[in-house]
Amino acid sequence: MSIGDRFPKVDGPAKADGSGVYADDISFPRILHAKILRSPHANARIRKIDVSGASRYPGVVATLTGDELPVKYGVIPWTQDEQALATDHVRFVGDEVACVAALDERTAEEALALIEVDYEVLPAVLTPEDALAHPEIKVNERAKVGNITKHVNLQFGDVDAEVARATAIASQKYRYAGSTHVPIEPHCAVARADADGNLTVWSSTQIPHYVHRELSRVLGLSASKIRVIQPLLGGAFGGKSDPFALEFCVAKLALKTGRPVKILYTREEVFYAHRGRHPMNMDLTVALDRDGRIAAVDNKILIDGGAYASFGLVTAYYAGQLLTGPYRFGTYRFDSYRMYTNKPPCGPKRGHGSVQPRFAFEVALDEAAEKLGIDPIEVRRRNFIGEQVETVNGQKITSNGFLKCLELVEQASGWKERHGKLGPGRGLGVAGSMYISGTAYPVYPNEMPQSGILVKLDRSGRVTVFSGASDIGQGVNTLLCQIAAEELGCDPHEVTIVAADTDLTPVDLGAYSSRVTFMAGLAAREACQKLAAKLHAAGGSTFAEACQRAEAEEGAPLAAVGGYRTQKLGGDYRGGTIGASPAYSFTAHVAEVSVDEETGIWKVEKIWAAHDCGKALNPSLVEGQIEGSVYMGAAEAQMEEMVYDAKGLLFGPSLLDYRIPTSVDTPDLESYIVESADPNGPYGAKEAGEGPLHPAIPAIANAIHDACGIRIRELPFYPQRVLALLREKASGLRRQASGI
């Protein structure tokens, strides 16, 4: 069992039998439970906070307010605009204000009611349009101009000239609703301070390293005195990529009280922590020349960011930078504004920043191709950008298996025989996409490796891999076993993974931007290859014997390290490195839908998804990532939306009201793996965790068009929207028939 094998997930059995340890499973004698008081207002000044009532409540051990944690934090060093607990300004309903630690959760909750906060309620801005129109209502003081987190305007070539001479143009407005991640495990953190002043924080995070850094800054405690451990994680999907208030609160309270402290968010609090998909309004033009080649793409993007920056600076770039494959663009321009609004902060959700424009683009491409009478698959094939090429915005594409992806889904879906021919109420749609395998540059500028791996060999033949990488369910720990087995020639069952513990493992920047398997994988291969050379030289009839001989030869225990070093990549312009990746993955989907034209109720019958992951290090894991991604994309198309009332209160922050599809609402999925053998990736591998989400949404929209002739441009594709469009179409046809 090694590279390319279907090695079972190493964390699978413990997750299935309940023995796995998640953050909330961690407990200690004398542990305290804390709860956070949150703002009921979308925008308000805090005149005064009085916690004395709560302090006196029986069972309460400590209270905490923002003045004790005044330092602002955030993942992106240029936009650190968050405070663990507000001191003077709350910016959304759910913003954190104060914290109480008590003997049990109920007591802490009851004590919250005794905290008196004097608010001066201010008008709130709840849409990005309002945020632009009302710069005088300041959502977040960090914004230099009005409520703009980030404005990016980039142009590559003369877009206007190309649009002017194009043969077919699709120019429409698109709206992408915000959605959230819904990991089954809510956020949880536990902190314990030792007698010698060392602090340990267990957190359900996907970025232990950034939590480590930010805890140090905010607490004013040397990072060498802080240890961050990520236990088993019950899903993340980007929703655990920021440092959160609970980590600072448990840490500070543990230091304050000398007792261990835990916070477990309720589901409602997970909704307020959010960092989900940004709502985007897009004004997109796709222009084709008479041969159906993409002459120009022009996108104006207004991004609804919520109250804090999170990764928003990157979002503003990704919304434009990641669209330039798998098709060649003649010219390209995007102009994106990421706005602060008085709502829970948006951030990175699987397919960060690029899922929304991908939806708009793939629908527009279909529409423009239709005007030229070109088949949707043919137009995508004709515009294929190729391998070892540079995109219009200066991204270097190495391997590219997109054509193979298209071919697979074309055949599997019976496209040629079935597209356009399924009769009323049933249709097929296609879409493609591209995604990054990590970013060339780390989030904070430094020359150190982005991933580090330490491998130690025992005389028994046991291999221990110390990895800073976060296994968030994508399976990196399993892959590390396989890489060790591949390089060292050992049994992958004989590999122990010690992961995501800042005291024990080398730094890895975290599970985001689909970087983990790519970068930690390369680092692991490097470390293992160093040891393999020694084992090979030493010889031996068994693996253990080889370890013993090599150790004798070495005169010291056997260990080696490997690292992933950042490559210089990207376009030579401001922002040109954002979206620059050492390798890009490619995906194509065909979706089949049925539409009930009397009610607008529609259903995804099936999705065929082909994904070029370079090399499937473990096909079962890749298929799992493809299926999970397609599910998530289809879910956003079907029903997911963060809806707010007129005062900024999130409707139904529960899994009953915020619906995600159940297993019976999930379409048949068929996944296909394409292996284009990337020259940069470990064993040729590229990402598989985020890319396969993108085409699901536009493929469904295009299938709805094939089924009933309507173009739906707003997510989610609620049946009432479908019905309204069907009626609009019918009345248009009636008008035509009557000659009006």
Next chain:
Amino acid sequence: MMTLPPVEVLRPSSVAEAVEALQKHPGSRVLAGGTDIVPNLKYGMYDTQHLVALRGLSKELRYVRLQNDLHLGALCTIDQLAHDETIRRCAPALAEACSQVAGPQLRRMGTLGGNLCLDTRCVYINQSYFWRNALGFCLKKDGTVCHVVAGGQRCVAAASNDTAPVLLALGATIKIVSPRGERELPLRDFYLADGIHNTVLRPDELLTGIRLPKDAFAKRQGFAKLRTRAAIDFPSLNMAVALEIEKGTVKSVSLAVGALAARPALIKGLDDLNGQKADARLAEELARRAHKQCKPLTNIGVDPDWRRDVLPVLVRRMVLRAAATAAAAS
């Protein structure tokens, strides 16, 4: 996680003990499957100090008896009713409705009595205390305004039980026990829309069972539920029809629609349809009348205009399906 407020759980072992406990502890509430009351308690929706748990009454109240009429105990689980052979034969629409309640785990816990007595639901009330406070509360609990009907003085939270429309359409009666004895009541007189209570149950009364008259068995029955997902969701609309057909002609028809306001609605004035042919025109006519009488509100988080739009389509399809079925066994 969300915590449960402290409550004392009383565990009677008979119906008599249970109603005595209800009488003894004013403001107490009944705990059967707990699938609705537990989350509502965590949301701080009730100031209940005592829960009267009915587990000890399982033997007494978990019967399905065909004795002339069909008698069902209030503690039959929803899952049991979905699968019970007698019910599938005599009241197939009830089995169908039960199979569409929530999801498998909840159906195994939830009970018939619990479903019939289900508290009304609204997007503005079934939320945490924090959320309701941020909203400014509402007149059902802790507040004075209605967020569904501007200026409304009467709570219009929606009847969200799937068994109610079926049992209404089939003409079921319910059995109610109190320390004063037992009474029987047509289900159609059970529900209230006074904005305070949604049923006529007095604080010390317990719904112990239902009786479905045997003439219901021969009716063509239908049930339909509109929901966003094919599992878990409470109804965006639900409806049931009972058609008595003789030689292709309607002898009687009864149509009920739920998930509108506090009370599941029996569509009024259908008697003039008796004697008409049971055909597509009848289905259209029932759809038209239901559309006229039913006005979905924003109490459910699914577009009310669209719900009203699709209501007649769903009624028509349900009636056609029901008319096409063979009459249930008598």
